[in-house]
Amino acid sequence: MRRHVSKLFSVIGTLTLLCCTAISHAADWQAGVARTVITPEEPMWMSGYGSRDHAFEGKVHDLYARASALRDPEGNTAVFVSLDLVGVPIKMVQVVSADLEKRHKIPRRSLMIACSHTHCGPALDHTLSYMLNMQESDWQPVKRYQTSLNQKVIDVIDKALADLQPARLSVGQGICGFASNRRTPIGVGPYDHQVPVLKIESADGKKLRGLVFGYACHNTTLSFYKLCGDYAGFAQLYLEERHPDSVAMFFTGCGADQNPLPRRSVELCEKYGRMLGTAVDQVLHGTMTPVTGQLSTRFKDLSLDFASTPTEEQLQTDLTSKNHMYRNRAKLLLADLKTESGIARSYPYPVQVWKLGDQITWVALGGEVVIDYQIRLRNELGRDRTWVTGYANDVMGYIPSERVLVEGGYEGDTSLYVYQMPSKWKAGLEDRIVNTVRELAK
Ligand SMILES: [Zn+2]
Structure with missing residues (x-):
């Protein structure tokens, strides 16, 4: 009997030790969160649809920049930023990253800036805004907004870093079904309804402080003249309301060929936000896996080639086009042609891999x-342990898979005019991107 009792105590002792080890691992991490309003304060044009022809008219709700700082037990620190915006201008990333490196000694590889790609946000100072038929006077508020946005992103990162404190991190994934493949025939092509979730709790696990979650679908439920974060905006606000004092941060997965369908009403948009928020909440209430071990961050600019270079004659013809996007592109590329380096033949494409x-x-x-990347990377790197964020660190154009590039259409070909690209991408980009991810993930 005594032997049994002592054996029982020893088992309990071992269990206690195991639990303590697990808790101490989880609590060795630190996290900080912050959010700030980035709704434009003066009238300006909106981005997302090239047919828009005037400034926004009010708002459905505010737009936000949200940030989370993560620090592992070794002191490795990374910063994730989520923006209720259509894109991530590369010039903004360069300003923010240089500041982070200078003042906080956090390298480029440890900064990830994502956006919701809402089509009801302000125009930004980047190439996508040439899809709009803006005159010089329309550009002025856009440039002023961009300058203040850059500072707001720097400030929200500062706040998240200042908020660093012991935290319990855990991960899980859910499912949400409103995304449909939008290429013809609609609803037939591939999709991925995964909802990855990172939960950030206080060290004692009593308080939910932050959430990072993703979904692979365009934020294009709405197309009117009111500012709105679309379904992602509603999902974040829904979660922040259900979990007061927490910051809920969205990222778009590889949703370039995915749309929320049906769409075009605020009611539907709010419904999709609630659906996604509910999917996240279900993950939070289920069994989640504690994050243990270290944080590692890697980054590479991969030189992606364009398929061809337009001739001066082609561009001169486009200057007289009825379509303002063709004219704007021709103007920009003809200006490039006059520079020493000429029209770019490749683009530095950002690829980043973090190990949580x-x-x-x-x-x-x-x-x-496009969704093919998310499906392939999850299949190759592990379906339950891989998250893929698209629209991150720079949004310079569509990134078709080899299949979509061959098929053509908007995502594979004609969107090059929206983004003022010299041409579509050269074949072979899918393997080059995937191989770079694999190399960084090693
Ligand atoms: Zn898009």
């Missing part, structure tokens, strides 16, 4: 990435 402890490989790709 031993649990998650978090891939962040620039541009509007």
